[in-house]
Amino acid sequence: MIAAPGFLAPRVAVGALALLIFAVPAAAQNGSSFLDAARSAIDYTVASTQPLTTCRTLVGLTGHDYSIISATLMEETADVPEHCRVYGVIQPEIRFGVHLPTGWNERFYMQGNGGYAGNAPDANNTLRTAMRAVSHGFASASTDTGHDGRVEPLGTFAYNNLPKEVDYSFRAIHLTAVTAKTIIAAYYGTAEQHSYWDGCSTGGRQGLMSAQRFPDDFDGIVAGAPVQNFTDTQMAYVWNNQALARAPLTEAKVAMVGEAVYAQCDAIDGLRDGLIDDPRQCTFDPKVHLPVCSDSTSGDCFTPGEIDTLAAIYGGPVGNGRQLFPGQPLGAEAGGGWTNWIVSDRGQTIGLRFSETFFKYLAFTPDEPDFEWRTFDFNIDPDRVTIREILDAVDPDLSAFQDRGGKMITHFGWADTALNPMMTVNYYEDVQATMGETTAAEFYRLFMVPGMFHCSGGLGTDRFDVVTPLINWVEAAVPPDRILASREEAGATTRTRPLCPYPRVARYSGSGSTNEAANFACVDP
Numbered sequence: 001m002i003a004a005p006g007f008l009a010p011r012v013a014v015g016a017l018a019l020l021i022f023a024v025p026a027a028a029q030n031g032s033s034f035l036d037a038a039r040s041a042i043d044y045t046v047a048s049t050q051p052l053t054t055c056r057t058l059v060g061l062t063g064h065d066y067s068i069i070s071a072t073l074m075e076e077t078a079d080v081p082e083h084c085r086v087y088g089v090i091q092p093e094i095r096f097g098v099h100l101p102t103g104w105n106e107r108f109y110m111q112g113n114g115g116y117a118g119n120a121p122d123a124n125n126t127l128r129t130a131m132r133a134v135s136h137g138f139a140s141a142s143t144d145t146g147h148d149g150r151v152e153p154l155g156t157f158a159y160n161n162l163p164k165e166v167d168y169s170f171r172a173i174h175l176t177a178v179t180a181k182t183i184i185a186a187y188y189g190t191a192e193q194h195s196y197w198d199g200c201s202t203g204g205r206q207g208l209m210s211a212q213r214f215p216d217d218f219d220g221i222v223a224g225a226p227v228q229n230f231t232d233t234q235m236a237y238v239w240n241n242q243a244l245a246r247a248p249l250t251e252a253k254v255a256m257v258g259e260a261v262y263a264q265c266d267a268i269d270g271l272r273d274g275l276i277d278d279p280r281q282c283t284f285d286p287k288v289h290l291p292v293c294s295d296s297t298s299g300d301c302f303t304p305g306e307i308d309t310l311a312a313i314y315g316g317p318v319g320n321g322r323q324l325f326p327g328q329p330l331g332a333e334a335g336g337g338w339t340n341w342i343v344s345d346r347g348q349t350i351g352l353r354f355s356e357t358f359f360k361y362l363a364f365t366p367d368e369p370d371f372e373w374r375t376f377d378f379n380i381d382p383d384r385v386t387i388r389e390i391l392d393a394v395d396p397d398l399s400a401f402q403d404r405g406g407k408m409i410t411h412f413g414w415a416d417t418a419l420n421p422m423m424t425v426n427y428y429e430d431v432q433a434t435m436g437e438t439t440a441a442e443f444y445r446l447f448m449v450p451g452m453f454h455c456s457g458g459l460g461t462d463r464f465d466v467v468t469p470l471i472n473w474v475e476a477a478v479p480p481d482r483i484l485a486s487r488e489e490a491g492a493t494t495r496t497r498p499l500c501p502y503p504r505v506a507r508y509s510g511s512g513s514t515n516e517a518a519n520f521a522c523v524d525p
Contacts, residue, residue: 047103047137052189055084097121105137112199118149155357200224237351247305258334332415413452461485
């Protein structure tokens with residue numbers, strides 16, 4: 001539940017830092033390069049519009065709905081131009097930050113949040129993203145979504161507090177966008193020409209929610225790895241952990257599974273390259289393809305209980321004979337992809353931590369702070385959840401967003417274990433079914449990333465610029481038919497590949513290096 005703006009510093013691997021990453025602004029987690037003028041059909045770097053008033057006068061904008069706490073003119077540095085830094089509060093306690101460059105390119109950029117949000121607008125990661133936007137001429141904004149994560153960690157902010165649940169779910173993002181645009185117009189004497197949203201994980205859900213509920217807020221939306229079905233994602237975490245409680249799996253055992261999966265499925269796309277392009281094509285079955293033994297202390301085989309645990313995780317939650325949510329796709333077992341999210345040798349997983357707080361403080365009305373995940377009944381308890389309509393962003397009718405000319409790009413790693421990639425594949429296909437495949441492709445495209453973990457990291461390419469293609473699409477009517485992605489190791493680029501709009505996939509031409517994108521074409525599967 002993290003972010004992926006298209007203009008951040010190089011991606012970092014997701015591993016031991018996963019919990020920290022999950023809790024900071026979504027934008028801080030994407031490592032794609034910033035906007036690339038050389039690949040842009042328009043010039044987004046022009047920043048010529050000057051302020052109409054002084055920075056300090058913005059404190060006078062305080063009114064009934066929001067209060068400006070401070071407005072400070074920040075001097076130019078080696079990396080960031082002069083800009084006006086504004087902090088404020090929207091009723092009742094939604095904190096926001098707006099950053100206004102003295103030379104403005106007449107574009108507005110807003111970054112998403114990670115996890116349960118609560119990250120202060122002046123936090124280092126949030127500011128780092130904002131300053132990269134400002135350095136390219138964008139006015140930038142962010143919000144904590146209505147609570148302070150240091151005081152109310154994880155889901156505790158929602159304890160018997162419906163207004164805070166609503167703020168976190170959608171109200172804070174919408175009102176911050178509206179308020180930021182008001183401040184922009186007051187400072188420059190003119191409104192923004194284009195507005196952009198950029199987030200991954202929770203930030204992706206926020207982007208989808210904006211397109212569904214508030215289609216006028218953003219012209220372009222990057223909704224990376226969106227946790228749009230937040231409710232059932234938490235339920236899947238509980239399902240996995242109930243299975244693991246019956247028969248645990250060590251990280252070493254999962255690594256063995258990874259070796260078996262790739263031995264079975266790496267070459268199904270015609271190329272043995274350490275990647276599984278589409279795990280749905282993989283025929284791996286733990287009951288068939290893993291060595292079975294009765295001794296639980298053995299390190300080179302699997303007990304029937306361990307096999308059953310794997311089958312449960314791959315199968316996904318079931319209640320009353322009905323599939324409730326997709327199972328974990330194959331292909332993320334290698335390279336530590338399951339570590340911390342699904343399995344952990346060091347105690348509670350991140351998935352369990354997130355689901356516990358969800359079912360204690362957000363899921364039910366009234367809240368159930370004594371909730372016990374071990375006794376969750378998949379035949380009864382899913383129907384007791386009351387927050388779905390507030391929190392989940394699953395409406396496939398995006399006609400209002402399309403009608404006003406909005407454009408949206410979603411990306412998702414096929415090897416994501418924090419969030420299930422099938423959640424978004426299914427949603428995208430729902431949008432296609434609702435609006436028609438041709439119509440959907442005119443304003444919304446999904447790019448699946450083989451081997452990538454949650455928003456970054458993994459076995460495949462995980463560095464790519466999504467914002468430049470989005471701006472080209474919004475402002476120059478150039479749809480993204482291919483996005484260049486790369487992989488870096490020890491500071492060097494070791495592989496490039498094209499990302500293709502779903503359902504198209506990248507296929508090797510048959511000649512040249514398999515590590516060079518030029519030797520691949522996007523084709524129908």
